Amino acid sequence: MGKLKKITALTLASTMILTGQSVFAETNNNNISVVVDGSELTFDTQPVIENGRVLVPFRKIFEALNCAVSYRSNGASKEVVAVNGEKFITAEIGSNTMTVDGEEIKLDAPARIDNGRTLVPLRAVSESLNADVQWNGEEKKVTINKKAGFYKISSVSNDETVKADDGTNIAYISTVYPVIEGSSDFVKKINSEYKAQAEKFVSSAKTEFVEDAKLLYKEMGSEYNPMEFTLSYEVNTNRDGVISITNFDYENTNGAHPSYSKSSRTFNMTDEKELQLIDVLVGEQEGLEQTVYDAFISYLEKNDPGLDAEAAENLGSKLNDVSWYLTDDSLVMYYNPYEIAPYTLGTPTVEIKPENEPMLNLYLSK
Known part of the structure; x- marks a missing residue:
């Protein structure tokens, strides 16, 4: 599953706080509007202002920012976890800090629960995901813009908490997958494949691990830590008719260490075809393989002191298995x-x- 640093990152206590330098009045909290990439969000619990910061329901804002989201409760501890590609955010309810990729960030207003909904500080959360945040005091309006792209790409999120017979949480499963805007058969096919991948991820987690989780919980009791399964994605490029997307697969089943992997796909939307590496590194197959080999032999020589002839031979047998994105x-x-x-x-x-690299196609320089 996705190359993700430990999923402690995205537990943002469930309400976002707007951490701008401007200070908002603590009164007249009603009718605060939040617009993400031109679309106004609808909340079942209205945003509020606390300590000059706007807090909003965590699930709605994280999903709008293309995150896989889960809410985790373990005794008195309650936290929100959000994952976007390799970015992990965690926020504990009531804490004045949140964790982003292992780094603690101080909050002016902590995540909190309001009318049964977890609220998180809006600006802190949005900016941790590299979004631009603007506040219009006269209109009481927050405008958030993600990185602009040629095609509009939205997300579909889902999360499930698996419980033991006594109600204890034993596994968290969360997914988010991309949906490219468009009505062509090519776009519909891409979207259906990403949806199917997310559904398979959830099904596999349940089929392969839930019974193990139940048994481990019975054996370990209060020492048991819930298993974690997360599928998220990142848009690597979205310009000039080319979209490159990487999926991140993460699982922590209480083994020696978490498992993660990622997979990438790149699409020429103009010609309606999925690109292969040879389309980008133009030339003959032999030249492509040599480029891959030279690049990774150099990497291994620099980073693996134990590199030997067997490792080099292993690389040589896997040149066609290299993954890539633009x-x-x-x-x-x-x-x-x-x-x-x-x-x-x-x-x-x-x-x-x-x-x-002279062989590199002009996809990158348009």
Whole structure:
């Protein structure tokens, strides 16, 4: 499952606080509007202002920002977890800090529960996901803009909490998948495939691990930690008719360490085709394989002191298995953990810029 740092990151206590420098009045909290990429959000619990910060229901805002979301309750501890690609956010209810990729961020207003809904600080949460946030005091309106793209891409989120017979939480399963706007058969096919992948992820987690989770809980009792399963995604590029998306797969089943992997797909929306690496690294197959080999042998020589002839031979047998995606200005190639290197090396990754690789197609320089 996705290369994700430990999912402690996205537990943002359930309400977002707007942490701008401007201070909002504590009165007249009604009718605060929140607009994300031009669409106004509808809340079942209205946003409020506390300590000059706007707080909003966590699920609605995180889902609008393309996150896989889960709410976790363990005794007196309650927290919100949000995952967007490799970005993890966690916020504990009542705490004046949230954690983003392992780094604590101080909040002016903590996440809290209001009318049965968890509220989180809006600006802090949005900016942790690299969104731009603007406050219009006269209109009492928050405008949030994510990174602009050529095509509009929205998300569908789902989360489930699996419980033991006594009601204890034993597993959390959360997914989010992309939905590309459009009515062509090509777009519909892409969207249906991402939906099916998310549904399969949930089904597999339940089929393969829920019974194990129940047995482990019976054996360990209060020492048991709920299993975690998260599928999220990141849009790597969305420009000039090209979309590149990476899915992140994460699972923590209380083994020696969590498991993660990722998978990427790149689409030429104009020509309605899914691109292969040879479409980007133009040339003959032999030249492509040599480019991959040279790039990763150099990576391994630099990062793996134990590199030997066997490891080099293993790489040579997996040149056609390399995964890749496009950013706005580079080609990124990678292997998942264990494919060509020990787990300790994580996800071996090589980035290639057009100026450093004559074979690189002009997809990156339009």
